[in-house]
Amino acid sequence: MQSLNEIKSILSESHTxxxxxxxxxxxxxxxxAGVRKLTDTAGKRIDSIEKELARLKEMRKFENENRQFGLLCGIDEVGRGPLAGPVYAAAVILPEDVDILYINDSKKLSEKKREELYSEIMEKAVAVxxxxxxxxxxxxxxxLQATYEAMTMAVSELSVKPGALLIDAVHIPQLDAYKQISIIKGDAKSASIAAASIIAKVTRDxxxxxxxxEYPEYGFDSNKGYGSKDHIEAIKKYGPCPIHRRSFIGNFI
Structure with missing residues (x-):
């Protein structure tokens, strides 16, 4: 008879x-009793996964409605608001029926989950x-113009050409050669845009x-360049460093 620890190990390796x-x-x-508890746990995990798969099905709604355009590319950016550092954008083409559990707007995910999803997206994507x-x-x-430039650069870096772009809330003039589908709050509604938001966020972070x-006094590892109280106080104390956006920090120096 298998021991409880052996059965626990089997459950820990059961992901689908x-x-x-x-x-x-x-x-x-x-x-x-211990094994019954484990089978109950397995049942709860099934319920959780099935709910997540239903959410992912809804997240593919825009992709499914626009398959006539061919390969669909999600685009998103990160870093429009910080006082320091670059703005990043990512363009991601996902396979048509791929399931990447818990993919979502990067702002709704923990740093650990973003890192996990980053690896899975990079592994499964058609192109990034x-x-x-x-x-x-x-x-x-x-x-705004810098964001457009970053997005245009991201699309130009794709190894395959998409048939249409799914974009979070904007239209990119430099990409008028492409069919553009703008989705308000798209990073929470489209799996492709969510994937792009995760790639951009993890890369910039x-x-x-x-x-x-290089500049430890500003706390960039924690604030990522955003205007936290400690960051603003550091600017006032030390002045701006080379990666501060001079057009953003005029009120603090």
């Missing part, structure tokens, strides 16, 4: 609905493009952590 159902079928006749525009360029042309090593 089919695997969990097989687990229940195998052990539901075992009368040990990343673009960024420096703080100096932001000061030159303003943040990693860059800001590197800057934190």
């Amino acid at each position: 609905v089919d695997a969990l159902k097989s687990f229940i079928t195998t052990y539901e006749s075992d009368e040990r 493009g990343i673009g960024h525009v420096s703080e100096k360029r932001i000061d030159e042309i303003n943040i 990693r860059v800001m952590k590197q800057y934190a090593e």
